[in-house]
Amino acid sequence: MEKTSLPLNDCHNHHSFTNYQNQEIPILPFLLIFISELLFTFIWILHQAYRWKPVTRTVYPERLPQDHEKLPPVDVFICTADPSKEPSLGVMNTVLSAMALDYPPHKIAVYLSDDGGSFVTLNATREAWKFSKWWVLFVETEKKEIKKRYNEFKEALENNSVNASGSVSRDHAPTIEVMNDSDAKDSDKEEMPVLVYVAREKRPSHPHHFKAGALNVLIRVSAVISNAPYILVLDCDHYCNDPTSARQAMCFFSTPKYLQNWLLFSSPRNSIISVSMISMMPGSIIIGLKMSTLQCMCYAALSFDPIYVVPFYGLAIIPQICLLHGIPLYPKVSDPFFVVFAFIFIASQLKHVQEVMFYGDSIWTSLYELRVWMMKSASCNLYATLGAFLDKFGLQEAHFNLTDKVVDDERETRFKKGIYDFQGSPMLIAPICSLYIFNLASFFIGMARIVNTHKANELLVQAFIPLFGAIVNYHVLEAMVVRTDKARISPSVSLLSVAIATFILCFGSLILIF
Numbered sequence: 001m002e003k004t005s006l007p008l009n010d011c012h013n014h015h016s017f018t019n020y021q022n023q024e025i026p027i028l029p030f031l032l033i034f035i036s037e038l039l040f041t042f043i044w045i046l047h048q049a050y051r052w053k054p055v056t057r058t059v060y061p062e063r064l065p066q067d068h069e070k071l072p073p074v075d076v077f078i079c080t081a082d083p084s085k086e087p088s089l090g091v092m093n094t095v096l097s098a099m100a101l102d103y104p105p106h107k108i109a110v111y112l113s114d115d116g117g118s119f120v121t122l123n124a125t126r127e128a129w130k131f132s133k134w135w136v137l138f139v140e141t142e143k144k145e146i147k148k149r150y151n152e153f154k155e156a157l158e159n160n161s162v163n164a165s166g167s168v169s170r171d172h173a174p175t176i177e178v179m180n181d182s183d184a185k186d187s188d189k190e191e192m193p194v195l196v197y198v199a200r201e202k203r204p205s206h207p208h209h210f211k212a213g214a215l216n217v218l219i220r221v222s223a224v225i226s227n228a229p230y231i232l233v234l235d236c237d238h239y240c241n242d243p244t245s246a247r248q249a250m251c252f253f254s255t256p257k258y259l260q261n262w263l264l265f266s267s268p269r270n271s272i273i274s275v276s277m278i279s280m281m282p283g284s285i286i287i288g289l290k291m292s293t294l295q296c297m298c299y300a301a302l303s304f305d306p307i308y309v310v311p312f313y314g315l316a317i318i319p320q321i322c323l324l325h326g327i328p329l330y331p332k333v334s335d336p337f338f339v340v341f342a343f344i345f346i347a348s349q350l351k352h353v354q355e356v357m358f359y360g361d362s363i364w365t366s367l368y369e370l371r372v373w374m375m376k377s378a379s380c381n382l383y384a385t386l387g388a389f390l391d392k393f394g395l396q397e398a399h400f401n402l403t404d405k406v407v408d409d410e411r412e413t414r415f416k417k418g419i420y421d422f423q424g425s426p427m428l429i430a431p432i433c434s435l436y437i438f439n440l441a442s443f444f445i446g447m448a449r450i451v452n453t454h455k456a457n458e459l460l461v462q463a464f465i466p467l468f469g470a471i472v473n474y475h476v477l478e479a480m481v482v483r484t485d486k487a488r489i490s491p492s493v494s495l496l497s498v499a500i501a502t503f504i505l506c507f508g509s510l511i512l513i514f
């Protein structure tokens with residue numbers, strides 16, 4: 001998504017300078033806006049790498065060797081950490097989807113890493129193994145029978161999960177269990193993928209490095225058991241929703257020309273297939289030793305994503321404060337430079353809409369993406385950037401909170417209806433609401449000012465910024481004042497946000513002293 005672009009800075013420079021000279025306007029707001037736009041421009045340049053040489057590739061899995069023995073083995077790594085936040089049924093569905101890949105079964109080995117070292121997950125894996133025989137082996141089984149068995153399996157997992165939250169430990173010896181079935185015939189064993197449960201050793205005194213640490217252990221364990229040349233890494237909330245995805249990926253790996261470009265990691269084995277690549281999603285990013293400049297730029301664009309917080313806050317606060325004090329930051333509507341500003345804004349929005357529609361999504365998706373970008377910039381990126389700084393200066397160690405994957409019926413219904421769920425921590429919601437209230441207030445007070453002082457020519461751009469923010473984020477206003485359901489923004493968070501917004505309104509003008 002393009003937020004702003006290069007020429008904006010040029011005309012900004014020019015304009016801020018003339019303004020400052022003619023009207024003795026404080027320089028700090030100009031400087032902050034200028035820095036914001038430089039940062040936007042920097043990220044914009046990085047993002048152009050995605051657009052520079054777009055390539056569309058088609059795969060022909062039917063051209064892969066018919067002889068199954070010629071297909072390379074694949075190890076599938078799945079990570080889970082806590083059955084109370086990552087319910088067993090979801091995790092086991094991921095395991096089952098990997099076991100049911102349309103690939104020679106004896107060439108697939110599935111490894112489940114359980115970072116919680118929980119008996120709930122171990123038992124669930126055993127249940128999944130039992131069920132997988134119906135799912136994987138007896139594909140011919142009547143649908144009714146499979147459904148019945150799946151319901152039994154689901155029930156077994158639910159009963160097994162009763163004590164999920166107490167089952168997780170940070171202090172345990174390793175457990176490795178290769179799922180096995182003593183009654184199985186040898187021929188059946190051939191036809192089933194290997195399924196291995198792995199809980200690495202964890203001690204409070206040793207850093208465990210989260211998912212990365214878990215993957216390192218799986219690399220070592222799988223090297224002894226199956227040692228496949230290709231690894232597919234899945235989170236426990238991912239699925240192999242297309243059974244042919246492994247075959248599709250092999251089309252790339254069996255084409256030496258692409259293999260060079262698609263290599264991911266240098267590890268004791270050949271390569272690691274990322275799930276984004278295997279599903280061939282547009283915009284997937286592949287990391288490797290031989291990264292070209294464009295690939296480096298794509299990687300940098302991802303890494304720098306959280307610094308959006310700086311220019312976002314810049315544009316969400318400074319033009320508004322200047323508007324309240326009648327200080328114009330942008331060209332007059334009658335100024336020829338105004339056309340440049342308007343053009344860049346409209347063009348970047350249209351480009352975003354065009355990209356969204358090109359990938360087959362509706363025009364509304366571009367609005368939703370804009371909202372998510374704004375909410376992320378206001379909240380997640382703020383904490384991510386703060387956390388990174390605190391960690392860098394040794395003030396607080398960066399930590400990782402597992403995302404809650406528990407979805408109850410109510411939540412699911414809301415999700416399906418497209419209703420925003422604001423049940424998160426007030427720390428995450430308050431910054432979004434505060435900015436919203438501040439912008440809405442700035443717009444109305446600013447408009448009153450424009451009407452009274454007849455400064456529409458000078459201040460219109462600045463009044464448009466908070467208006468645009470308020471319209472795009474109408475769902476925030478709705479969640480604060482219209483909605484009454486459980487997932488609305490609670491009155492206490494709204495009140496807190498009113499207080500924060502008032503504070504910014506009163507003390508924001510401090511930036512005008514310099």
Ligand SMILES: O=c1ccn([C@@H]2O[C@H](COP(=O)(O)OP(=O)(O)O[C@H]3O[C@H](CO)[C@@H](O)[C@H](O)[C@H]3O)[C@@H](O)[C@H]2O)c(=O)[nH]1
Pocket residue numbers: 079080081082086113115209210211214234235236237400401402403404
């Ligand atoms: O100590 C830990 C913590 C997490 N996980 C697993 O790591 C995965 C990702 O965790 P999640 O809480 O789902 O984080 P997300 O933010 O949803 O994950 C995104 O961000 C992660 C990096 O921050 C990437 O690794 C993921 O692939 C990406 O989907 C899950 O399977 C977890 O079970 C572990 O194995 N051990």
Ligand SMILES: [Mn+2]
Pocket residue numbers: 235237403
């Ligand atoms: Mn996740």
